[in-house]
Amino acid sequence: MKEFLNFINGEYVRNASGKTFENRNPVDNGLIGKVWEAGQPEVDAAVAAAKAALKGDWGRMSVVERCKLLDALAIGINQRFDDFLQAEIADTGKPNHLASHVDIPRGAANFQIFIDTIKSVSTESFNMRTHDGKTALSYGVRTPRGVIAVVCPWNLPLLLMTWKVGPALACGNTVVVKPSEETPATATLLGEVMNAVGMPAGVYNVVHGFGPDSAGEFLTRHPDVNGITFTGETRTGTAIMKAAAEGIRPVSLELGGKNAAVVFDDCDFQVAVDTVTRSAFENCGQVCLGTERVYVQRPLFDKFVAALKARAEAMTPGLPFDPATRIGPLISKEHQAKVLGYYQKAVDEGATVVTGGGVPEMPEALKDGCWVQPTIWTGLSETASVVTEEIFGPCCHIAPFDTEDEVLAKVNANRYGLATAIFTQDIGRANRMAQGIEVGLAWINSWFLRDLRTPFGGSKQSGIGREGGVHSLEFYTELRNVMVKL
Ligand SMILES: NC(=O)c1ccc[n+]([C@@H]2O[C@H](COP(=O)([O-])OP(=O)(O)OC[C@H]3O[C@@H](n4cnc5c(N)ncnc54)[C@H](O)[C@@H]3O)[C@@H](O)[C@H]2O)c1
Numbered sequence: 001m002k003e004f005l006n007f008i009n010g011e012y013v014r015n016a017s018g019k020t021f022e023n024r025n026p027v028d029n030g031l032i033g034k035v036w037e038a039g040q041p042e043v044d045a046a047v048a049a050a051k052a053a054l055k056g057d058w059g060r061m062s063v064v065e066r067c068k069l070l071d072a073l074a075i076g077i078n079q080r081f082d083d084f085l086q087a088e089i090a091d092t093g094k095p096n097h098l099a100s101h102v103d104i105p106r107g108a109a110n111f112q113i114f115i116d117t118i119k120s121v122s123t124e125s126f127n128m129r130t131h132d133g134k135t136a137l138s139y140g141v142r143t144p145r146g147v148i149a150v151v152c153p154w155n156l157p158l159l160l161m162t163w164k165v166g167p168a169l170a171c172g173n174t175v176v177v178k179p180s181e182e183t184p185a186t187a188t189l190l191g192e193v194m195n196a197v198g199m200p201a202g203v204y205n206v207v208h209g210f211g212p213d214s215a216g217e218f219l220t221r222h223p224d225v226n227g228i229t230f231t232g233e234t235r236t237g238t239a240i241m242k243a244a245a246e247g248i249r250p251v252s253l254e255l256g257g258k259n260a261a262v263v264f265d266d267c268d269f270q271v272a273v274d275t276v277t278r279s280a281f282e283n284c285g286q287v288c289l290g291t292e293r294v295y296v297q298r299p300l301f302d303k304f305v306a307a308l309k310a311r312a313e314a315m316t317p318g319l320p321f322d323p324a325t326r327i328g329p330l331i332s333k334e335h336q337a338k339v340l341g342y343y344q345k346a347v348d349e350g351a352t353v354v355t356g357g358g359v360p361e362m363p364e365a366l367k368d369g370c371w372v373q374p375t376i377w378t379g380l381s382e383t384a385s386v387v388t389e390e391i392f393g394p395c396c397h398i399a400p401f402d403t404e405d406e407v408l409a410k411v412n413a414n415r416y417g418l419a420t421a422i423f424t425q426d427i428g429r430a431n432r433m434a435q436g437i438e439v440g441l442a443w444i445n446s447w448f449l450r451d452l453r454t455p456f457g458g459s460k461q462s463g464i465g466r467e468g469g470v471h472s473l474e475f476y477t478e479l480r481n482v483m484v485k486l
């Protein structure tokens with residue numbers, strides 16, 4: 001049986017308490033291994049190591065030297081591509097085609113992309129005349145914030161963790177990562193790559209465990225943590241923000257969403273259907289940017305519902321490495337129960353179930369896995385639970401609309417504001433909609449098309465702050481102004 005150890009000060013360590021928890025594979029609920037839960041002593045040790053590393057070789061490195069290490073990390077991940085792939089797939093059950101094209105390559109790229117950013121970023125400077133007739137020069141200096149707590153979810157474990165660790169290290173910080181309890185593997189494996197490339201001990205640390213009264217809470221409450229970056233549920237973000245208030249620590253929060261796609265009747269129909277198929281069902285609907293509300297202009301409504309139904313029904317569930325597999329399982333039994341609870345609620349609230357609504361028929365060996373059917377509903381009011389609440393499963397409600405103003409109001413009548421996808425050939429309308437919808441990310445005739453130099457983040461209850469490109473520097477550095485009297 002595998003063991004997942006904490007990674008502290010460059011070494012793999014168990015814990016003082018002897019406490020472990022199980023890591024299971026959602027494909028068949030089989031046991032992958034046991035995870036050594038970090039208690040307060042291990043979290044203290046990880047934070048102390050991270051703090052000490054700031055004053056050691058790491059803290060003395062030039063940007064160019066740091067960037068060499070980041071480049072080596074990207075190369076190191078790619079050299080061990082198959083190990084990362086197997087580990088991620090075992091934890092999540094996601095299809096190979098997805099993990100090998102998105103999760104692992106992006107895990108490596110997240111180290112490379114911030115090399116260019118940090119090497120080329122400039123700060124402002126001003127010259128001014130002083131009262132005594134002399135001059136003064138002010139200029140900005142970016143310094144690392146210090147020890148960054150990185151608290152991660154389970155849906156894109158390596159991608160979302162490195163999306164934060166990459167810029168944090170590029171800026172000269174040290175990190176303590178708390179991966180999701182559901183997906184401990186790739187964060188743990190990254191410790192081996194850190195050591196292999198010669199990353200100084202204490203720069204990258206990993207503590208395993210849960211949220212409340214466990215590693216997550218111990219870490220985010222720790223007084224020597226100088227900033228917290230979090231991706232996960234809005235409710236957890238609230239708890240983390242409260243923890244950060246103690247000591248006035250900055251937070252970056254990437255939270256939940258209830259994203260809408262808007263399909264106008266002048267769209268390229270095939271592009272709209274293909275893209276919404278991905279945005280609603282990819283990664284079994286477990287993407288924060290995913291679409292759970294679809295609004296289709298009335299003349300296209302019936303045709304669109306029929307087309308998406310056909311696509312949903314073609315999403316064969318199965319083993320990750322079976323080339324026929326189009327959809328994997330949900331992450332856990334607990335999440336399966338939550339999603340199936342919403343499937344039942346939709347029916348209770350009067351939905352027409354266009355397709356799905358339950359658990360697919362699976363072969364005997366996979367019956368214990370966390371499978372659910374891709375599901376489409378129509379006919380619900382805008383206040384129904386499945387139209388307003390984040391489900392995080394492969395499902396969506398499709399509603400007809402007539403006018404631009406009407407659909408804008410419906411899309412915006414939600415507490416979340418993460419992402420939207422708009423399908424139309426009318427460039428004026430596309431831009432009006434993109435500017436009117438209250439979100440951090442608006443896609444036109446596309447979805448999940450990312451240029452990593454651009455700001456990523458949500459508005460309203462979908463988060464605080466932006467990460468990506470130079471925007472990450474706002475969070476991962478302290479901007480100091482220096483004024484020189486000349
Ligand atoms: N906006 C984004 O970029 C983005 C990206 C991916 C996922 N998400 C959101 O993440 C959610 C799914 O992920 P999840 O279920 O892992 O989220 P979650 O909030 O349950 O857990 C995320 C992490 O927080 C930890 N945690 C839980 N309670 C804590 C506490 N009180 N203190 C400190 N740490 C705590 C967990 O152990 C885990 O590591 C969805 O809501 C999804 O929308 C958002």
Ligand SMILES: O=S(=O)(O)c1ccc(CO)cc1
Pocket residue numbers: 155156159160163286287288289450456468
């Ligand atoms: O900005 S990205 O790193 O591309 C990214 C992708 C997906 C998500 C949420 O699932 C967050 C960030």
